[in-house]
Amino acid sequence: MTRSAQWLYGWLLLLPSMALLALFTHYPAVATLWNSFHSTPKGARPAVYVGIDNYRQLVDDPIFWQSLSNNLWFAIGTIPASIALALLMAVWVNGKVVGRGALRLAYFTPTVLPMIAVANIWLFFYTPEYGLLERVLGAFGFASHNWLGSKSTALACLMVVTIWKEAGFFMIFYLAALQSMSPNLAEAAAIEGASRWHFFRRVTFPLLMPTTLFVLVNAVINAFRIVDHVVVMTRGGPDNATALLLYYIYEIGFRFWDTAYAAVLTIVLLAILGLAALVQFGVLERRVHYQ
Amino acid sequence: MTHVYDARGFGRALETVGAWVLGLLWILPLAFAIWTAVHPGEYSTRFVLTAPLTFANFIAAWNAAPFARYFVNTVLLVALILAAQLVLVTLAAYAFARFEFPGRGVLFALVLIQLMVMPDVLIVENYRTMGVLGLKDTILAIGLPYMASAFGIFLLRQTFKSVPKELDEAARMEGCGPLGVLWKVYVPLARPVYLAYALVSVSYHWNNFLWPLIITNSVGSRPVTVGLQVFSATDQGIDWSIINAATLMTTAPLLIAFLLFQRQFVQSFMRAGIR
Numbered sequence: 001m002t003r004s005a006q007w008l009y010g011w012l013l014l015l016p017s018m019a020l021l022a023l024f025t026h027y028p029a030v031a032t033l034w035n036s037f038h039s040t041p042k043g044a045r046p047a048v049y050v051g052i053d054n055y056r057q058l059v060d061d062p063i064f065w066q067s068l069s070n071n072l073w074f075a076i077g078t079i080p081a082s083i084a085l086a087l088l089m090a091v092w093v094n095g096k097v098v099g100r101g102a103l104r105l106a107y108f109t110p111t112v113l114p115m116i117a118v119a120n121i122w123l124f125f126y127t128p129e130y131g132l133l134e135r136v137l138g139a140f141g142f143a144s145h146n147w148l149g150s151k152s153t154a155l156a157c158l159m160v161v162t163i164w165k166e167a168g169f170f171m172i173f174y175l176a177a178l179q180s181m182s183p184n185l186a187e188a189a190a191i192e193g194a195s196r197w198h199f200f201r202r203v204t205f206p207l208l209m210p211t212t213l214f215v216l217v218n219a220v221i222n223a224f225r226i227v228d229h230v231v232v233m234t235r236g237g238p239d240n241a242t243a244l245l246l247y248y249i250y251e252i253g254f255r256f257w258d259t260a261y262a263a264v265l266t267i268v269l270l271a272i273l274g275l276a277a278l279v280q281f282g283v284l285e286r287r288v289h290y291q
Numbered sequence: 292m293t294h295v296y297d298a299r300g301f302g303r304a305l306e307t308v309g310a311w312v313l314g315l316l317w318i319l320p321l322a323f324a325i326w327t328a329v330h331p332g333e334y335s336t337r338f339v340l341t342a343p344l345t346f347a348n349f350i351a352a353w354n355a356a357p358f359a360r361y362f363v364n365t366v367l368l369v370a371l372i373l374a375a376q377l378v379l380v381t382l383a384a385y386a387f388a389r390f391e392f393p394g395r396g397v398l399f400a401l402v403l404i405q406l407m408v409m410p411d412v413l414i415v416e417n418y419r420t421m422g423v424l425g426l427k428d429t430i431l432a433i434g435l436p437y438m439a440s441a442f443g444i445f446l447l448r449q450t451f452k453s454v455p456k457e458l459d460e461a462a463r464m465e466g467c468g469p470l471g472v473l474w475k476v477y478v479p480l481a482r483p484v485y486l487a488y489a490l491v492s493v494s495y496h497w498n499n500f501l502w503p504l505i506i507t508n509s510v511g512s513r514p515v516t517v518g519l520q521v522f523s524a525t526d527q528g529i530d531w532s533i534i535n536a537a538t539l540m541t542t543a544p545l546l547i548a549f550l551l552f553q554r555q556f557v558q559s560f561m562r563a564g565i566r
């Protein structure tokens with residue numbers, strides 16, 4: 001094939017994907033940045049350049065700070081717990097535990113369910129008086145508590161749901177890594193007289209590091225990307241206690257129709273995701289030797 | 292598998308119990324939802340073995356909202372996205388894997404940007420764009436932002452690159468054009484990757500919620516996830532048995548598919564994640 005034919009084929013093959021990406025990824029990203037420096041158009045009044053006014057509004061907005069801190073707490077509360085559980089699950093179902101198939105199934109099933117269905121199921125679980133949680137606690141003599149309705153427990157309730165849904169998903173990646181590990185390692189370590197825990201801590205866990213980093217980045221992205229459970233279970237309440245960043249964007253953009261301010265909030269979210277992606281690319285580079 | 296370090300004796304018993312307690316804990320919320328859905332309302336939190344089984348909750352839910360239409364919408368949506376993705380991703384991955392052209396590196400970087408600037412986040416601007424295009428409240432509008440998939444292009448490019456060049460050249464000797472080679476050599480060899488990608492894509496878009504919630508506002512375009520939310524949010528009577536039945540109903544096709552093709556699902560998620 002001639003060189004110019006190569007060029008032409010390359011470009012033509014890419015054209016459909018690039019056109020869609022330009023329209024629905026590159027253009028909106030740039031437009032978001034552009035709009036973050038302009039006012040929200042209202043009726044006949046078009047958007048005007050307002051400099052960093054929207055960003056000033058952001059700094060002075062207590063709900064933004066709260067949704068950001070909620071989101072950080074949400075990440076801190078869900079990520080280590082779901083990763084630790086995932087690792088534990090993977091080690092268990094990789095070994096010779098009784099009923100291994102059934103256990104794998106039990107751990108993985110929540111992953112297949114839509115978040116919205118999961119949220120509905122747990123909403124009932126948490127319901128005051130009727131919910132299973134209240135029933136069980138009531139049977140042990142605990143006082144009734146509105147789990148999703150009180151500021152102190154609502155965010156924690158969402159965290160539990162998220163951990164429940166994600167641990168099984170991350171388990172899969174650990175399981176794959178464990179299965180690709182050579183049994184010779186264990187035999188060699190056993191000859192050296194290493195204890196089981198020692199072997200895990202000094203051999204298995206370090207070898208799983210690339211998997212852990214991969215899972216970690218995905219967990220961070222998910223912590224900022226998924227708000228379905230907020231929409232279904234709490235709508236950000238009570239008193240913004242469960243407002244996550246993307247949910248706040250949704251409220252500002254589609255309840256108050258303040259698109260300029262939503263643009264500023266989106267920029268913040270994109271910056272967070274960008275940071276996660278940069279880490280991921282570093283990780284992917286490092287993974288190469290692992291294959 | 293590390294047989295040397297499998298737990299033994301008392302430790303083994305302890306770990307088995309631990310694994311099973313966790314497993315039961317993990318299946319409990321779903322089992323509870325199923326219990327509530329297949330029993331009359333008064334048994335929703337009374338766990339007696341003699342409780343009569345009933346399908347009334349499912350029938351009530353089915354009749355209370357246009358779920359049939361929602362299912363059709365979701366199936367159309369998922370099929371539309373998958374078909375478009377498979378074609379677009381194949382062409383783009385082929386270009387990146389086997390063609391030399393100016394701007395290849397830059398264009399690849401522009402593709403990878405989508406991994407961090409996800410359509411899930413660009414809801415405000417994409418909503419505006421759909422308004423300009425006159426596509427608001429259509430199934431096409433739900434799918435469009437996802438049809439060009441950086442993840443898919445990346446995944447398939449890796450696969451195509453691992454195809455031996457000799458096969459490519461042999462096919463060209465037989466008189467195949469570039470698209471013929473793609474169709475006869477690359478696509479068949481990448482079949483397991485296509486299957487993995489398809490399963491991940493279908494389960495992602497079957498479950499997707501926020502963007503469809505925003506861009507649709509009528510029965511004619513709503514997928515089941517949004518339909519379920521509209522149903523359970525407006526139904527102020529809060530009959531949990533019926534809501535749980537509706538929830539299970541909307542999840543059932545995917546859940547049944549998962550139970551039937553467990554192995555493929557798990558392997559697909561592994562393959563797609565590990566690259």
